[in-house]
Amino acid sequence: MKPSIYVTRKIPDTALQLLKEHFLVEMWEEEETPVPREVLIEKIQTVDGLYCLLTEQVDQGLLELAPNLKVISNMAVGYNNIDIKAASNKGIMVTNTPGVLTESTADLTFALLMATARRIPEASEFLRQGQWKSWAPMMLTGQDIFGATIGIVGMGRIGEAVAKRARGFNMEILYYNRSRKMEKEAELGISYVELNELLQRSDFVVILTPYTNETKNLISKEELLLMKDTAILINVARGGIVNEAELYEALVQKKIWAAGLDVFEQEPLPMDHPLLTLPNVVTLPHIGSASIKTRIKMAELAAQNLIHALTKDTPQNLVNKDLL
Template sequence: MKPKIYITRKLPEQIIKGLSRNYDVRMWDQEDIPVPREVLIEEMKEVEGLLCLLTEQIDESLIEQAPNLKIIANMAVGHNNIDVQSATKRGIMVTNTPGVLTETTADLTFGLLLATARRMMEAEDYLRSGKWETWSPMQLTGQDVHGATLGIIGLGRIGEALAKRAKGFDMNLVYFNRNRKYEQEKELGIEYQPLEKLLQISDFVCVMLPLTAETAYMIGKEQLELMKGTAVLINTARGGIIDEKALYQALENREIWAAGLDVFEEEPVPLDHPLLTLPNVVTLPHIGSASIATRMKMATLAVQNLVDGLSGDTPRNLVLLNKSK
């Protein structure tokens, strides 16, 4: 009997076409609608392998209902949607898809920084709604990016790629990381600063951290108060790292100048969320890695991780417990 696999979202045929030769593959048949929890619970009862997305909460109660499960392959870099500790206790491997989305996410992050700094979305709406009647000296003026100071919180792969893009704009680079990266400091011309100092001196602050117990609400009222009144905060990492209530207050009161957000604590973000009412917030629907080529690479890597784990090999992208929340 072939090992059973469940895939929680419809993937392109060319990604999964070879799986059916060796595995009994079942897949949720919707591309844009997450699998309902009750369906996932039922499917988990017999599967040995699971390929999931960030939209699925693979918690302890779900894992307990999967007695045959050997591997959970997450199609994402982050894995805060999975209870890695519970999985590890039961000998279940957890994998992710790092590396393949680094450059694409760095592109989006810098694009969001530019769009927020120069009020691009606000300006487009201004034109499309018929408000553009003349040119005036201070109309829709934004913040300069070239020559400004960029503070990167979390100098991982994507943070390093972002720094390389910023160098092309002659930005001054500073970073905060749990561990100093002396080699990268030399290569990138980036300076280490304690978090408090980084927030005080940066014109742009980009959050590039995973969401863990240590990073949850890392940027709250106290941290926002340290930032310049002209500062821009960008988050393409994970919602929940920034206290959204505190951010709303800081933006509403013009304690900071603007924010660009690709992620939210609750996703999809409710349309009545206070942050969506503010003109100085640019919002995106979690599209950091959303290029065709990158999403195909992510899916291919997730499938390879799954196959490796079920074949008895150690997957290349095994998530270790000490790297989880």
């Protein structure tokens, strides 16, 4: 009898076929709508493996209902939607999909930085609303990128990829990380500084650190007040790393110049959220890795993680390595 798995969202056909070669597969057929919690509760009680997205909260309560569950494959790099400790306590492997989305996410990060600095969405709307009456010397002027100073908070794979792009713009590259990366400093032309110094010196502060208890509200009022009033904050990591209420106040009071955000504390972002009222905020619906090739690679990697885990082979992308 093949192991049984549940897939919480419609995934690309190539990944689905991989799974069907090895497992009895049941899938929530909606592409845009997350699986309802009550359905997930029902399905988790019998399956051997769970293929999920960031939209599913796999907490201790859910895991207690899963006597047969052996592996959770998260189609994402992050895994703050999963209670890792609870999974480990039950001997359940948790896997993720790092690496394959590095370049696409770095592309999006730099695109968001440029769009915010040069006010591209605002300028497009200005034209579409018929407000463009004449050329004017200071109309829709933004901030220069070439030769500016970028501060990257979190120098993992994506941070390194963003640094490579920043080099092409002749930027001074500062970084802050949990551990210093001496070997990368010469290779990438980056300089390690403490967080406060990074905030004070940077024209662009780019958040790329994982979301943990230590990084929750890492950027709040105190940190925002350290930044230049011409500085731009870019967040493509997780929403909870930046205190959104205090970011809003900093933007309204012109303590910083603008923000570009791909992630939020609550997703989807409510349409009455105060940040949506500000012209100097560029907002995206969490599309950091959203290229066609990358999403297919992520889906296939998440499938391979399940296959390895349920065929007695250690998954390459095991998160809770303490199980080994």
